[in-house]
Amino acid sequence: MKRKKKIASTIVVTTIMSTMVMACSTTTPAPASDTKTPAPATTPAATGTATTYPMKTDKTLTYWGELPGNLTGVKSTHADTPFFSEWQKKTGVPLKFSAPPTNQAKEALNVMLASGDLPDMIEFNFLKDFPGGPEKAIKDGYILKLNDLIDKHAPNLKKYLKEHPDVDKMVKTDNGSYYAFPFIRGDEALMVFQGPIVRKDWLDELGLPIPQTIDDWTAMLKAFKEKKGATAPFSTNSKPRVFNDFNNGHFMGAYGVTRDFYMESGQIKFGPAEKGYKDFLALYRGWYEQGLLDKNIATVDQKAWDSNIASGATGATVGNAGGGIGKWQPLVEAKDPKALLVATPQPVLKKGDTAKFGQRDIPYSFGGMVAVTAKSKNAELAVKMLDYGYGEEGHMYFNFGTEGTSYKMENGYPKYSDIVMKNPDKLAPAQTLSLYTRANYNGPYVQDKRYIEQYLALPTQRDAIGIWAKTDMAKYQMPPVTPTPEESSEFAKIMTDVNTLVDEMTLKIILGAEPLDSFEKYMDKLKSVKIDRAIEIQKAALDRYNKR
Numbered sequence: 001m002k003r004k005k006k007i008a009s010t011i012v013v014t015t016i017m018s019t020m021v022m023a024c025s026t027t028t029p030a031p032a033s034d035t036k037t038p039a040p041a042t043t044p045a046a047t048g049t050a051t052t053y054p055m056k057t058d059k060t061l062t063y064w065g066e067l068p069g070n071l072t073g074v075k076s077t078h079a080d081t082p083f084f085s086e087w088q089k090k091t092g093v094p095l096k097f098s099a100p101p102t103n104q105a106k107e108a109l110n111v112m113l114a115s116g117d118l119p120d121m122i123e124f125n126f127l128k129d130f131p132g133g134p135e136k137a138i139k140d141g142y143i144l145k146l147n148d149l150i151d152k153h154a155p156n157l158k159k160y161l162k163e164h165p166d167v168d169k170m171v172k173t174d175n176g177s178y179y180a181f182p183f184i185r186g187d188e189a190l191m192v193f194q195g196p197i198v199r200k201d202w203l204d205e206l207g208l209p210i211p212q213t214i215d216d217w218t219a220m221l222k223a224f225k226e227k228k229g230a231t232a233p234f235s236t237n238s239k240p241r242v243f244n245d246f247n248n249g250h251f252m253g254a255y256g257v258t259r260d261f262y263m264e265s266g267q268i269k270f271g272p273a274e275k276g277y278k279d280f281l282a283l284y285r286g287w288y289e290q291g292l293l294d295k296n297i298a299t300v301d302q303k304a305w306d307s308n309i310a311s312g313a314t315g316a317t318v319g320n321a322g323g324g325i326g327k328w329q330p331l332v333e334a335k336d337p338k339a340l341l342v343a344t345p346q347p348v349l350k351k352g353d354t355a356k357f358g359q360r361d362i363p364y365s366f367g368g369m370v371a372v373t374a375k376s377k378n379a380e381l382a383v384k385m386l387d388y389g390y391g392e393e394g395h396m397y398f399n400f401g402t403e404g405t406s407y408k409m410e411n412g413y414p415k416y417s418d419i420v421m422k423n424p425d426k427l428a429p430a431q432t433l434s435l436y437t438r439a440n441y442n443g444p445y446v447q448d449k450r451y452i453e454q455y456l457a458l459p460t461q462r463d464a465i466g467i468w469a470k471t472d473m474a475k476y477q478m479p480p481v482t483p484t485p486e487e488s489s490e491f492a493k494i495m496t497d498v499n500t501l502v503d504e505m506t507l508k509i510i511l512g513a514e515p516l517d518s519f520e521k522y523m524d525k526l527k528s529v530k531i532d533r534a535i536e537i538q539k540a541a542l543d544r545y546n547k548r
Helices: 082-091 105-115 133-139 147-153 155-163 165-170 200-206 214-228 275-289 302-311 321-335 379-390 392-400 429-436 449-455 459-468 485-511 516-528 531-546
Strands: 061-064 095-098 121-123 181-185 194-199 261-264 267-270 316-320 341-343 364-372 407-410 413-416
Touching (some): 061 379, 082 095, 082 379, 082 429, 133 485, 147 155, 147 379, 155 165, 155 379, 165 181, 181 379, 194 200, 194 459, 261 531, 275 485, 316 321, 321 429, 321 459, 341 459, 364 379, 379 392, 392 413, 392 449, 485 516, 485 531, 516 531
Parallel strands (some): 061 095
Antiparallel strands (some): 121 364, 181 364, 194 341
């Protein structure tokens, strides 16, 4: 899912993380429930000029973006990955790839922009991670405003947005500028993919119920430590930032806050500036003091995280259904055949309550967007190539790969092959899907729910989605607002200071380096770095968004 993966001022995961997470067709991608065979590559466009794929060109385009995280340790370059090789063949456009180091895209982008040597296409989150936002990137001559190019040369995307005005509203700025080819989650079933996970076999052995309240969690973690010998009863990812996946309000949601901005009673609030965040810190500080949190919680990376779960050092975490349960289940089974990982509800204070917050994406998922640079001498060709992902043939390719290799049609349904689901080289489905598709890793296309129906092969994975979806997150979730370039630059500077302060104080209080009462001084510091101004900027952007 990711995404799949995203982190300042966003409520989505990146998904990633997640875990978290892809010939011409000029018709809208088939709905998730549609079982039709894809139309021929030359289906006429309703608007604009139809493109016949593969195109004929003597041009080679340049493409910059991170290699999907699921391929870490499997492939070292885009060029070595079947999906990207076949993408070039299907569109007829040769590509030369370059990639930043993992988790260093923002820093690498800044260096590249300063050099002035830009590729034709950049895969990067210009909405959230570029100072000044997309309008500033356009104004500064880094990326193109795509309105005319989409109108003339991207009939597939244009048609999709016309038929989905809610998404169209999300993927442009307040000025109406289209700035990238977006990643779109094409069904509600694709919005939720992350939440708390525990060792159900341990619960059964200890006679404990599935935890529902914070008190249940505390009792469970104590039992894991004392009776199962877990040295890190609860562990989670802290890279590239502490509690990396908690933006959506995991655990702190029990106290009415998230790690980010949210809407409530007509106001915009920032969770770490609310009292509920102190209550969350008190909980985790107590857990740390009792040895219920990983002692290395400040530095846990993916390798350490996987190792903790596989070895039985950890019995509870927060992760994705695919890249979490799907990846870890065979690892824990290898050590203990009875091991079973299951999802649990977002914890609440009072049994029977509905969780206020939890992971829930929006249709426009910021990761995977691809912009065309202002330096490109082949912008029209780049746009035609990127439009492939939104046509019917491209939709099938991004979601299912190559027929006969990564999937086959069975009664009109694209079923993943054994090379994906039961890989002979023992690669996990999360890895093989990223080898042959972009279905579980966001990119320039519309995601199809038929992917998730198969990707979540285990009943525990499928059950997880329904369990994690039972929150009120949709009531409080911020839409993808776009501050003006001036506001965005100011906002970025403020949030750099704010997030540094929040992360530092979070760790200091949880690890015991600062007393819990220092939260009040920290609140004063938040005001001094202008968190109130950041909220004003978000409110102004929200007002403009609502008028689009």
